[in-house]
Structures are given as structure tokens and as C-alpha cells.
Amino acid sequence: MLSPKQIKILEWPYTGKRALICDGAVRSGKTSMMSLSFVLWAMGNFNRRAFGLCGKTVASAERNVIQPLQAMTYFPQYGFSLEYTRSAHVLTVTRGSRSNIFYVFGGRDESSYTLIQGVTLAGVLLDEVALMPRSFVEQALARCSVEGAKLWFNCNPDVPEHWFRKEWLLKLREKNASHLHFMMDDNPSLSEETKAMYRSLYSGVFKKRYIDGEWTAGDGLIYDMFDPDVHVYRNSETPLGLKYTASRTIACDYGTANPFVLLDIYDDGETVWVDNEYRWDSRDLERCGRQKTDQEYAGDFQRFMGDDPQFFCPAVVDPSAASFIVALQRRGVYVMDTDNDVPDGIRRVSSLFGRRAIRISERCEGLIGELRSYVWDSKAALMGVEKPVKSLDHGPDALRYYVNTCLPKWRYGEEE
Ligand SMILES: Nc1ncnc2c1ncn2[C@@H]1O[C@H](COP(=O)(O)OP(=O)(O)OP(=O)(O)O)[C@@H](O)[C@H]1O
Ligand SMILES: [Mg+2]
Numbered sequence: 193m194l195s196p197k198q199i200k201i202l203e204w205p206y207t208g209k210r211a212l213i214c215d216g217a218v219r220s221g222k223t224s225m226m227s228l229s230f231v232l233w234a235m236g237n238f239n240r241r242a243f244g245l246c247g248k249t250v251a252s253a254e255r256n257v258i259q260p261l262q263a264m265t266y267f268p269q270y271g272f273s274l275e276y277t278r279s280a281h282v283l284t285v286t287r288g289s290r291s292n293i294f295y296v297f298g299g300r301d302e303s304s305y306t307l308i309q310g311v312t313l314a315g316v317l318l319d320e321v322a323l324m325p326r327s328f329v330e331q332a333l334a335r336c337s338v339e340g341a342k343l344w345f346n347c348n349p350d351v352p353e354h355w356f357r358k359e360w361l362l363k364l365r366e367k368n369a370s371h372l373h374f375m376m377d378d379n380p381s382l383s384e385e386t387k388a389m390y391r392s393l394y395s396g397v398f399k400k401r402y403i404d405g406e407w408t409a410g411d412g413l414i415y416d417m418f419d420p421d422v423h424v425y426r427n428s429e430t431p432l433g434l435k436y437t438a439s440r441t442i443a444c445d446y447g448t449a450n451p452f453v454l455l456d457i458y459d460d461g462e463t464v465w466v467d468n469e470y471r472w473d474s475r476d477l478e479r480c481g482r483q484k485t486d487q488e489y490a491g492d493f494q495r496f497m498g499d500d501p502q503f504f505c506p507a508v509v510d511p512s513a514a515s516f517i518v519a520l521q522r523r524g525v526y527v528m529d530t531d532n533d534v535p536d537g538i539r540r541v542s543s544l545f546g547r548r549a550i551r552i553s554e555r556c557e558g559l560i561g562e563l564r565s566y567v568w569d570s571k572a573a574l575m576g577v578e579k580p581v582k583s584l585d586h587g588p589d590a591l592r593y594y595v596n597t598c599l600p601k602w603r604y605g606e607e608e
Contacts, residue, residue, distance in 0.1 A: 197378040198225040205233040209370045211343040213360055216374030216405035219382060219390055222346040223319050227257045228264065230317045230344050231285055231294075235272065237340060239290045244308065244316035244332055248323045249298035250281055255607075256319050258283060258296060297332070299324025305331065314338035322347035322356050329356070343369075349407040353576040357407055375405055393605035395546035397568075398539050410568035414538060414580055415588070417545050418563050425465075425551050434458050434465060440505040441528075442497060443594035445586040446513035448483050449474060453586040454496050455559065457594055463549050464599070469556040469587065470496045490519040497525075508593045530593045534579060537592035540604040544595065549603065559587030 194202070198221055204212050214222040227245075234243050247253025254276075261267070261283070262274055272287045281296040295311060297304035299318070305328055313335045321329060333343060347356065364371055376387050394402050395417040397410035438458035445453045451473040458465040470492060474483040484492070497504060506526040509517050517527050531537070544550045552560060566588045569581045580588075601607060 193380050194225070195221065195378045195380050197221075197372055197374060198380075200372055201225045201229045202232070204229065204370060204372075205237075205342065207370060209368050210341075211345065211360070211367055211369035212372070213364075213369055214346040214372045214374055215349055215361070215407075216378075217376050218348060218402045219379060219386075220374035220376050220405070221379035221381070222374050223256050224260050226317060226319075226344055226346050227261050228266065230315070231261060231267075231272075233342065234292050234294075234315060235285055235287055235290060238292055238314050238338075241292050241314040241338060242311055243292060243294045244297055244311070244313050244335065245283065245294045246297045246299055246304075246316060246318045246321075246324070246328075246332055248320050249300050250296055250304065251298070253296045253298060253319060254278075254281075257317070297328075299328040299332075304328070308332055308335060311335055312337055313341065315342045315344070317344040318346070320347050321345045322350045322354055326355050349401045349405060351409045351573050351576055351578045352407045353409070353574055354407070355576050358576070361407075373405060376403070390605070392547065393543050394539075395542055398542055409570075409573040410578065411570070412567055413564070414566045414568055415542060415545055415563050417542060420560065420564075422548060423545060423550060423552055424554055424560060426554055430467065430553070431460065431465070434460065434467070435503065438465065440503060441594060441598050442493065442505060442507050443590040444493070444507060444509045444513075444516075445590040445593070446489075446510040446516050447586065451475075451558075451586045452484070452489055452492075453558065453590050454493060455556070455587065455590045455594065456496065457598075459598070463551055464544065464595070466550065466552045466556055466559065466591065468496075468553060469559050471558045471586075486516045486519040489516055490523055490525075493520060493525065494523060508590075508597045510589065510593065528597055531596035532593065533596060534592070537596045538580070540595045540599075540606075541588075541592055543604040550591075556587070559591070562587040 214226055245253055245257050247256055258276055267274055272285060275284045283294040285292055297308050308331055316332050316336055318329060360367060376382055391403055397408060400406045400408045438460040441457050443455045443457055451471055454470040455466050456468040458467055472484055473480050506528050507520055508528050508530050511530045511532050520527055562584045565584050567581050569579050572579050
């Protein structure tokens with residue numbers, strides 16, 4: 193069963209417009225219906241042509257577009273065969289004597305940028321276009337030189353000043369484009385429980401974007417859902433035996449002139465417990481007053497971890513701190529490959545706070561103070577870029593490295 197909005201995506205190729213933009217809430221049925229309509233349009237109107245299927249990365253395009261297309265019973269029922277060659281990132285769709293190929297590109301993959309420069313396309317689908325670099329999108333569009341080529345975009349909302357909104361959504365007439373706005377109710381397959389679950393995953397600005405489908409900027413505090421009464425625990429409230437049963441990681445934000453922060457983190461499988469912190473702020477003349485070397489920091493790390501081997505644990509470290517990472521590795525510490533994506537990390541940490549799945553010990557005064565002063569950069573938002581103000585962000589950065597790198601995605605509501 194399809195919703196009326198989804199039917200509009202199927203009918204759209206016959207409206208005579210050049211571009212279709214679907215934006216709005218998560219899980220609202222944009223990508224799946226757009227992929228189906230795109231392939232049907234391509235197969236109905238072209239033969240032996242090439243098309244682009246683009247995601248944020250090749251891997252996300254495969255997960256969001258290719259795999260769902262391959263799983264659709266519609267295609268075999270109506271005599272289409274879909275064959276995906278993973279090594280070459282090419283989907284070949286055949287029906288009778290007709291055949292077209294669909295190259296998969298990742299907007300953020302360096303190699304895709306070079307590859308797409310060399311092709312001529314009869315149409316392109318850009319899934320999650322707001323997450324791609326503008327230069328990639330423009331390159332992809334410039335490749336669509338075949339007569340009758342169409343451009344298909346979908347995304348979740350971002351900041352109002354985002355280049356894609358300004359260049360496309362606000363210029364529909366000039367670009368000969370149609371716009372369809374989606375809400376979760378436009379996806380007939382979601383039960384009320386599933387919708388309620390997704391609503392519970394997001395708070396603050398993310399709720400406005402991903403649930404209400406609005407292009408909106410974060411204003412003021414980033415973790416406005418952080419409430420010391422709810423999220424901070426006293427020493428006496430530490431779960432019994434936590435250190436023996438939970439998995440431990442030490443997260444680190446590195447700085448020499450800026451503060452150096454370690455967070456001692458325990459995950460019991462449901463809740464993340466930030467149990468202690470260590471800070472060295474060379475500018476704090478009273479308590480510190482001088483800069484430390486990487487060797488000294490590595491020694492501090494080891495003392496913070498303790499010398500009982502049963503509590504040795506991996507480290508998650510600011511990926512730019514290359515020399516400190518080497519110093520830790522030389523001492524036998526296992527350093528994980530840290531995922532430093534800022535928007536993803538902030539959204540995930542927000543989701544965990546929203547669900548009370550992060551608790552912070554009262555001992556972590558520095559982290560608690562920074563969480564209460566961690567704010568969006570309003571000047572950057574006016575330039576279409578969403579990012580935090582870069583000061584007093586050291587504890588929150590360490591927490592973000594941890595959540596991005598160590599937790600399975602289902603913990604903050606994303607699919608594996
Ligand atoms: N009409 C439908 N019938 C059955 N399942 C559907 C229908 N529409 C969407 N779905 C399923 O619902 C899920 C979410 O849809 P989809 O991925 O298209 O949403 P989306 O709007 O692209 O979400 P996001 O913004 O999170 O990327 C998918 O598993 C999809 O297969
Ligand atoms: Mg999608």
C-alpha cells in the first residue's frame with residue numbers, strides 16, 4: 193500500500209519538471225519510493241544509458257538504495273532483473289531487451305568525485321543530498337547532459353541557511369523543480385508504536401528537524417535536554433559492581449595549550465556511566481600552570497587507568513592527536529580508530545541524553561560545567577554550517593568520540 197504522497201513520487205516523471213525534491217522527517221518513505229520511481233522512470237524512457245545513484249558514501253547508498261531495491265518484490269514480478277556488482281559499484285537493470293546501468297557514488301568519498309567527472313548521465317538520484325559536499329552535487333548535476341535527464345533529490349532538513357535549501361528549495365520555479373514534504377504519517381508501513389519510538393529518539397533541534405521535518409537552526413545550548421537532576425549521579429548511587437561487569441573505555445580530548453581531558457566510561461549495555469574525569473589545563477595557573485609533553489600525558493593516562501590489569505581498557509582519542517596516540521601505543525595501550533563526525537556525534541549524544549541513557553558522576557565537574565555551556569555557533573549557522581562554538585568543548589568532545597566509536601548504532605536508534 194502506498195500513501196498519496198508516495199503516489200505523487202511515482203507520477204512525478206510525467207509532470208514535465210526537471211527536478212524533484214523530497215524532504216522531511218526520518219523514516220517517512222522518501223528514499224524507498226524515490227528509488228523505485230527513479231528506476232521505473234529510467235527503464236521506461238531510456239535504453240543503454242547510465243544513471244547515478246549517490247549517497248553520503250558508497251556504503252550508505254548501498255544500504256539505503258541498492259539493498260532495498262533488490263529486496264522489492266515488484267521487480268521480479270514485472271520481469272525486471274537487478275544485478276549489483278559490488279566491486280565496481282554498478283547496478284545493472286534489465287527488462288527484456290532493455291538495459292541500463294546505475295553507477296553508485298558517495299558524495300564524501302574522494303574516489304567518487306574523480307569517477308563522476310568522467311561519466312555522462314541521463315539522470316541522478318541524490319539520497320541525503322544535504323549531507324554531501326556542494327562541489328560533489330554540482331559535479332553530479334553537470335554530468336546529466338542526456339536529453340530528458342532528470343534530477344532526484346531527497347534529504348532530512350538541516351540549518352535554514354544550508355546551501356541546498358537556498359539554491360534549490362527556495363528556487364523551485366527557476367530550477368523547474370517540484371517539492372514534496374514528507375512526515376512519518378506519509379509512510380503507511382509505520383505502526384503507531386514505531387512512530388512513538390522514533391519520536392522518543394530525538395530532542396531539541398533534532399526533534400524539529402527529524403520528526404517535525406522543519407529546516408531549523410539550533411539556538412543556544414546544544415544539549416538543552418541535559419538536566420543535572422536527571423543525568424548526574426552521586427557516588428553513593430554508583431551501581432554495585434559496575435566496574436566488574438560493564439565494559440570500560442577511557443575517552444580523551446587532547447590539548448597542550450587547551451585543556452587535556454580524560455573520561456572514565458563504563459557501559460553496562462543500556463546506560464553509559466561517565467564515572468570520573470581527569471583534566472590538565474595549562475592555562476589554569478593555580479592548579480596546573482604549565483604545558484605537559486605527550487610522554488607526561490601518557491603517564492597521566494596510565495595512572496588514571498590504574499595498574500590492575502583486570503581494569504585495563506581501550507582508549508578513544510581525539511584523532512588529530514597523532515603523537516600522543518603513538519605515545520600511548522608505545523606503552524601498550526590499545527587506541528581505537530575514532531569516528532570524529534561532529535553532527536552525527538552530537539545527534540547521538542542528544543538522543544542518549546533524551547532517553548536518560550547517559551549518566552555522569554558528580555565528580556566530573558569539568559564535563560558537567562562544559563555540557564551546560566556548550567552552544568551552537570550562531571554565526572556559522574548564518575553561513576549554512578552547523579557547528580558548536582569551539583571553546584569549553586573538551587569534555588563534550590571526548591564524550592562524542594566515545595559515543596560515535598564505541599556504541600552499537602541501535603543504542604541511539606540507528607540501523608546497523
Ligand atoms: N509504502 C510502503 N510500504 C511498505 N514499506 C514502506 C513503504 N514506504 C516506506 N516503507 C519502508 O519504511 C522504511 C522507511 O522508508 P524510507 O527509508 O524510504 O524513509 P526515508 O524517508 O528515506 O527515511 P530517512 O529520512 O530516515 O532516510 C523503509 O524500510 C521502507 O522500505
Ligand atoms: Mg532516506
